[in-house]
Amino acid sequence: MTTEQAGWFADAFEKLVANIDQAILGKRDAIRLVLTALLSDGHILLEDVPGTGKTVLAKALANTIDGTTSRIQFTPDLLPSDVTGVSIYDQAKGLFEFHPGPIFASIVLADEINRASPKTQSALLEVMEEGVVTVDGTGHAVGSPFMVIATQNPVEQAGTYTLPEAQLDRFLVKTSLGYPDHDTTVALLLDSANRARAAKVVPIIAARSIAEMARLTDGVYTDPAVMDHLARIAAATREHRDVQLGVSMRGALALARAAKTWALAAGRAYVTPEDVRELAVPVLAHRLVLDPEAAFAGQSAEKVVAGVVDGIAPPELRAR
Numbered sequence: 001m002t003t004e005q006a007g008w009f010a011d012a013f014e015k016l017v018a019n020i021d022q023a024i025l026g027k028r029d030a031i032r033l034v035l036t037a038l039l040s041d042g043h044i045l046l047e048d049v050p051g052t053g054k055t056v057l058a059k060a061l062a063n064t065i066d067g068t069t070s071r072i073q074f075t076p077d078l079l080p081s082d083v084t085g086v087s088i089y090d091q092a093k094g095l096f097e098f099h100p101g102p103i104f105a106s107i108v109l110a111d112e113i114n115r116a117s118p119k120t121q122s123a124l125l126e127v128m129e130e131g132v133v134t135v136d137g138t139g140h141a142v143g144s145p146f147m148v149i150a151t152q153n154p155v156e157q158a159g160t161y162t163l164p165e166a167q168l169d170r171f172l173v174k175t176s177l178g179y180p181d182h183d184t185t186v187a188l189l190l191d192s193a194n195r196a197r198a199a200k201v202v203p204i205i206a207a208r209s210i211a212e213m214a215r216l217t218d219g220v221y222t223d224p225a226v227m228d229h230l231a232r233i234a235a236a237t238r239e240h241r242d243v244q245l246g247v248s249m250r251g252a253l254a255l256a257r258a259a260k261t262w263a264l265a266a267g268r269a270y271v272t273p274e275d276v277r278e279l280a281v282p283v284l285a286h287r288l289v290l291d292p293e294a295a296f297a298g299q300s301a302e303k304v305v306a307g308v309v310d311g312i313a314p315p316e317l318r319a320r
Contacts, residue, residue: 042172067106273314
C-alpha cells in the first residue's frame, strides 16, 4: 500500500460521502459507516423509526455507484422464494429456468426485516455470508458490489420476529439515521417540493471501481499490537457480568476488516488503536446477548461495549 493509493482512496471516499449527502442531509457520520460496510464486504442494519430517510439512503447509494437497487417489504406472509427467486418449468424448452428475485441487486433494502417469519429471514443468511443464492441445488452469484441494508422499527414490536443471533452476526454494522438537527430540518422543509432527492444523485463511480476500492483495503497494515488490543476487547465482552453471549470470532474479524477501511478512508495505510475503538460500538454491540436482569435494569449492549473499550488501555504504537 503506497501513500498515493491511500490518498486516492481517501479522496474517493469523501467524494462518495459528499454525493450521498445531497440526498441525506446532515448525516455524514452514518453515511461513512454505510460506505465502510460496503467497502468491507459487509451489510448494514438500520434501527430507526419510519420516515428518517432509510429508503432514500439506499437509492442514493445505488445511484452514486451506478448500481442497481431493490426494495423488499418484509411482511408475515413473505416467502423465501419471494426474496431469492424461483425455478419455473419452461415447456417449450423442456427444462427449469431460474427467475431471480429482488435479492439480485447491488443495494438491497430489506424494509422492516423483523416482520417476516424466521424461515424467510433465514433465506438471507447464505447470500449475506457468501454472496450466493442456492435454489434447487444450483448456486447463483449475486455479483459485486452487493450489500443488504435492513431496517427495523424499534418502537412498534407487535407482530414482529426478533432477529436471531446468527443473523445479527452477519450484519457488519448496526446504526441509525435518527431525526435531523434543527438547521437541516429547516433546509429540508424549504426544499419540500423536491420529493425525489435520491433521483437527483448522479453516478460518480462505476460499480466495478467499488470492488477495486474494496480490494485495496486488504493491503492496509495492521500491527500485531492493534490486533491484540482488538482481541482483548472481544474477549472482555464474553467475560462481562451483564452479557450472556459475547462477540463471536466473526464479529472480531468484521471489526478488523472495518478498521482497515476506516483507516484508509482517513488517508492512512495502517490501522491505529483509535480506528478499532471508534468502530467498536457500531460493529460489536448488536452481536451481544445481554443477561435479562441487566437489560431489565436499563443496561444496553452499546453501554457494555463502550465501557469495555474505556476499560482497556490502547497500545502505544511506534512510528513506522
